[in-house]
Amino acid sequence: MNKTKKKKISYVSIALCAILIVYTLIFLALILWGVLTSLKTNDDITLWENYFGLPKHWDTREVLKPWEWEWKNYGAIVEYFQLPLTRNGRRITVPFYTQVAYSVIYTVGCAFFSTLAPCMVAYATSKFRYAFNKVIDIVVLITMIVPIVGSAMSMVSTLHALHIYDTFFGIFVQKFHFTGMYYLVFGAVFKGVSKEYYDAAHLDGASEFAVMTRIAFPLVLSSFALAFLLHFMQFWNDYQTLLLYAPSHPSIAYGLFRVMTDSTGATALGSIPVRMAGCVIVAVPLIIVFLIFRNKLMGNFTIGGVKE
Template sequence: MMKKQKEKSILNKIFVGIVFTILLIYTISLFIPVVWAFLTSLKGYNDYSINMNILGFPTLDPNNFDNSREQFFHLKNYQDFFKVFKFGEGEIPFWSRGEQIVHYRGAVGPFGMLLNTLMLTIGGAFLQTIVPAIMAYALAKFDFKLNKVIFAVSIICMTVPIVGNYPAMLTFLRDSRLYDTMLGYMLMKCNFVGMYFFVFYGFFKALPNSFSEAAEIDGASYYRILLSIILPLSITTLSAVFIIQFVSFWNDFQTTYMYMPSYPTLMYGLWFFAVAKSSGDLSRITWRMAGGMTLMIPILIAFIFLKDKLMGNVTMGGLKQ
């Protein structure tokens, strides 16, 4: 008996060791691109391209004509990035109901792109958090005729790829004159379909009805119960979903590219100058890496300060059974 337990203990240790090694290698593989991008952002363009210093530390030897001392000690790549990172004035033409509409876009610099990013990111993350939560609560706690139909539609939209969704949405927004407008963007985000709808649905389904029943006895309306009891109880889940959505919208450039060209965001700007334009100021890999590291800083800071909210356990209390 003791021999079997000892063998089982050894096998468990071997299994844990193998899993730990795999996870450690995977974690290191995630850090390597970030470290490489950071070191590249501190290199001079000649050091990277002429010296072929692609994987090494920045060359700081003053005797080397193509050294990276200025970029390393004075963050020259970051300074140059902000000097050229801007959009000039332009027109955004599109067709709507057989008529050509032209939106005018003024010059937009890094600060303007930051404001656009914050508006679209915070607004989109808020709507994509609160709308699924409210719909999930309604389906989990109220029995009505379309309950199962709406739930089935949610599952279908999650499992079946909707071919041609983007062109259809683009045509609808243009014909309704909502294309390239903040109102159109916010209406696009007022949908509940997605993975987090099921997260909220499972949470509210497991929530005891005694919470709302006690409030109903005291004369609270459905809206008061939702706002004063249900949402505060789910604040940890709401916060975690909001943070995840915030990161997703911060990194999103496709929405701006397709639906909001007059509101360039930071990620859209970085993509446009670094990828869409094969030549130009930001075609330099060192400047692109400086831009990428700059745009990563807000997300890194947000994660450091909000990691407890993101990883915390959902706790409930306040009612004696």
């Protein structure tokens, strides 16, 4: 009878585990601090310097009950989180809900096209073995290693010349490129796919496009979904792209940047707790996405299909 061997836990593993636990607790403490700060009054922060404690009454300094906290700070974000902008020579005001809609359009669209382009090119270079494939690989590596500085103004000029500046279409065109890490990832994944899948489809009369969309892509759907989720989390917090190339279509991250850089404090959004409430609102979707897809995000890039 075979006895199961117990794995010995080394001191290095214990030390690494302790470091990761402390690292996790620090992040959880920051999230908790941000939520508590968003539920305080501005006087509680600026006048009484209550930076780390629970929300307190402005006069008696007694700790407030949870239902007595400043929940209206989140209502102030919805009500006053409006951006005055110029679009086609006209002054407009973009409300909070429109910014949320722009965030969804921008994030989902950019995540999809940023994932689709390297997936398509990686499929082509892995299926068709030509000498030019090495050139593509070198171009990808060079763009990853060498920083490209000063391309923003030329990109703005190009978008203006094509009449797609300040449009989501222009943004999506920019993101539809194959350079970057995910080209290498998808290339490695496609190289692990058996050629018998493709050959069987060709024998049935399938075209190259049908093989790519109906055979190859479903086999790497798990990897595609993981790359899409990582891109989604990246673009949700991105405000610089819209600031440069679509300034009249602000996302909620762009709007939060405008509020944070407003030094006048003339509106209700000048309050520190209200601004922190805006940060919490922006972070909530990412936390929800992570909690729902945490197993997928923590997993590996895999290949679907039947094992031989």
